[in-house]
Amino acid sequence: MNRRLLRFTGGYGISVLLSGVISIAVIPAVIIFAGKDAWATIAVAQAVAGFAFVIAVFGWGVTGPTTVATLDDGERGRFYLDSLMSRLWLCVPILPVAIVIAIPLSRGNGMLAAVTVATGVLAALGGGWFYVGESSPIRFLLLDTLPRNVGTVLGALILMATGNPLWFVALQGLGVVVATVVTTRDILRRYPGWTLFLSPRPAVGNLRGHSASVTMSVTSSLYVNVPVILVGIFIPQATAAYALAERIVRLALYSTRPIVQVAQGYVPSRSMDIQVFRARRVLWIALLLGGVGALGYTLLGPWAGSLLSGGTLTIPFSLALAMGINLGALLASQLTGFACMNAFGLTKALAVSTIVGAVVGSALMIPLTLWFGVSGLAFGLAAAEVSVLAVQLVVLRPFLRVPRA
Numbered sequence: 001m002n003r004r005l006l007r008f009t010g011g012y013g014i015s016v017l018l019s020g021v022i023s024i025a026v027i028p029a030v031i032i033f034a035g036k037d038a039w040a041t042i043a044v045a046q047a048v049a050g051f052a053f054v055i056a057v058f059g060w061g062v063t064g065p066t067t068v069a070t071l072d073d074g075e076r077g078r079f080y081l082d083s084l085m086s087r088l089w090l091c092v093p094i095l096p097v098a099i100v101i102a103i104p105l106s107r108g109n110g111m112l113a114a115v116t117v118a119t120g121v122l123a124a125l126g127g128g129w130f131y132v133g134e135s136s137p138i139r140f141l142l143l144d145t146l147p148r149n150v151g152t153v154l155g156a157l158i159l160m161a162t163g164n165p166l167w168f169v170a171l172q173g174l175g176v177v178v179a180t181v182v183t184t185r186d187i188l189r190r191y192p193g194w195t196l197f198l199s200p201r202p203a204v205g206n207l208r209g210h211s212a213s214v215t216m217s218v219t220s221s222l223y224v225n226v227p228v229i230l231v232g233i234f235i236p237q238a239t240a241a242y243a244l245a246e247r248i249v250r251l252a253l254y255s256t257r258p259i260v261q262v263a264q265g266y267v268p269s270r271s272m273d274i275q276v277f278r279a280r281r282v283l284w285i286a287l288l289l290g291g292v293g294a295l296g297y298t299l300l301g302p303w304a305g306s307l308l309s310g311g312t313l314t315i316p317f318s319l320a321l322a323m324g325i326n327l328g329a330l331l332a333s334q335l336t337g338f339a340c341m342n343a344f345g346l347t348k349a350l351a352v353s354t355i356v357g358a359v360v361g362s363a364l365m366i367p368l369t370l371w372f373g374v375s376g377l378a379f380g381l382a383a384a385e386v387s388v389l390a391v392q393l394v395v396l397r398p399f400l401r402v403p404r405a
Contacts, residue, residue, distance in 0.1 A: 013258045015137070015145040020255050022149050026156045026168075027247060027308045034165035036240040036312060041108030042116050042169065043243030044232045047225040048105065049120025052098035054217040056090045056124035058207055062217060065264065066342065068133025077191030080130055082206045084184060085196075087124050089203040095121045105229055107236060112166055119173035126176065127183035132261055143182045151175015215351045219358040227381050230365060231374055238374040241313045244305050245320070245378070249327045252293060256331060259289070263339035279340045280400050286335035290389075294328025322378030329385035336392045340400075349395045357388035 031039045060083045071079055098121055099114045106113040131140035155171030158164075188194060197203070231242045263282050269275040301320035305313055315323075333353075341350045361384030368376030 015141045016255060016257050018141070018149055019145055020251055022152055023251055023254070024308065026152060027244070028310050029156045029160055030165060030168065031240070031244075031308070031312060032310045033160050033163055034168070037108055038112065038165040040232070040236075040239040040243060041106045041112050042165065043228055043239065043247070044106040044108075045102045045113040045116035046120055047228045048098055048102040049117040050225040051218075051221045052094050052117070052121045053124050054221040055214070056087055056094050056121055057217075058087060058090060059214045059217060060087065061129045062338070063347075064129040065133035065261075068130055069135070069265075073191060074193050076130075076134070077188050077194040080127065080184075080187050080191070081194045081196065082202070084125065084127070085198070086203040086206040089200045091121060091124060105232060107232065109166070112169065115166060115173060116169045119169055119176055122173065122180070123176050125180045127180065127187055130183070130187055135265075139183075139186065143186055144179050147179035147182060148172075148175045151178070215355070217354075219351070219354040222358050222361070226361075227365060227377055230369060230377060234366075234369050235374055241305070241315060242319070242374050242378075244309055244313050245301065245315045245323050248301060248304055248308070249297070249323055249330070252297065252327055253330055253334070256289065256334070259285075260334050260338055263335055264342065267339050267343040275343060276400060279343060279396070282335055282339050283396070283400065286332040286340075289335070290328040290330075290332030293331040294324045296324070297327045298324035316375065318375040319378050322375055322382050325382040326378065326385050329382065329389045333385065333389040333392055336389065336396060340396055341392060344396075344399045346395060346399075350392070353388045353391035353395070356391050357384040360384045360387040 030042065064083065067079065068076060095118060098117045102113045102117045103110045126144060128140055128144040131137070131144065151171045151174050152168075154175075155168035158167040158171065228239065228243050228246055232239045235242075263285075267275060267278045267282055269278065298317075298321050301323060302315045302317060305315035305320075337350050337353065341347070361381055364380035364383055365377050366380075368380040370376075372379070
């Protein structure tokens with residue numbers, strides 16, 4: 001088991017390392033060569049796209065890997081294609097609506113905002129989650145991660161040569177499309193027995209049973225993506241700095257994705273005693289990881305922000321402290337939620353925890369923004385994430401204390 005976990009962690013770790021390094025490298029490229037205004041426009045448009053994405057992907061990124069892992073080979077191709085057609089039909093109305101919303105909110109180049117949104121929404125068609133479910137880290141790297149990152153690198157290089165950020169987001173989008181085409185072809189070739197239905201009726205029917213995961217994702221996305229939009233509305237001059245601080249949080253979360261993926265496969269067991277033991281172990285790891293992340297961001301966030309922006313943007317200590325608390329809670333809750341709660345079948349409770357977080361965030365973020373500025377908003381977001389973690393720990397406690405037959 002330990003060798004298997006190490007192999008999976010290493011396989012997915014390469015993908016995460018590659019994407020993480022490239023994501024970090026392109027931040028100064030965009031800020032320095034395109035300017036703070038273009039960076040702010042992209043950030044706000046990506047926030048709108050992030051919310052639209054979770055509706056378009058409709059929970060397959062959350063529950064899909066577990067389902068794939070339990071399906072026979074003869075069912076996997078049909079399951080993937082059915083999900084793809086459902087996500088494709090969802091993108092038809094979602095994409096134009098998201099573009100219309102993003103253009104005025106971004107307060108910048110309308111075309112830049114539109115292409116950024118298209119890139120983010122079309123990412124919902126990707127099949128990377130399928131490779132997680134079938135435990136294929138090499139395919140995940142070569143067929144999903146690599147095309148996306150090649151597009152990002154090419155876009156960054158052309159941006160540095162021309163100073164035009166539109167090339168950056170357009171080539172990012174091209175990478176997303178290529179990755180979707182390549183992964184779809186590979187999956188359907190290896191798992192035959194599927195039938196293509198172009199009608200929206202079966203595509204809509206496939207959405208049944210995803211309510212809990214979609215509710216969780218949508219509510220979580222609200223208080224993850226709305227803050228940068230609120231900053232753009234109430235404190236537009238702080239949008240670029242907040243977007244940078246928030247991007248560092250996302251990169252930190254992304255760097256721990258292999259841990260979450262391995263934990264999702266490690267905790268479940270046919271023996272409840274073993275599952276409880278594993279869940280307890282993952283819980284302690286989650287709390288330790290959260291503490292380290294919170295402290296690390298608080299101390300190093302301002303330095304990282306200055307480094308990544310070439311000294312053009314500043315992350316004040318108060319913002320770093322709030323975002324550190326936010327990051328710590330996120331690092332812990334992604335393990336307690338996705339790994340532990342899912343293993344005990346607590347998907348509805350997981351959705352409730354995100355709803356609680358959304359309520360807390362909605363109640364606090366706007367007034368704290370008006371009273372204390374961008375740092376107040378970040379503390380409201382931190383309170384929301386801490387609330388999510390608290391609910392999850394309360395729900396998990398009886399399951400970890402008493403093995404259930």
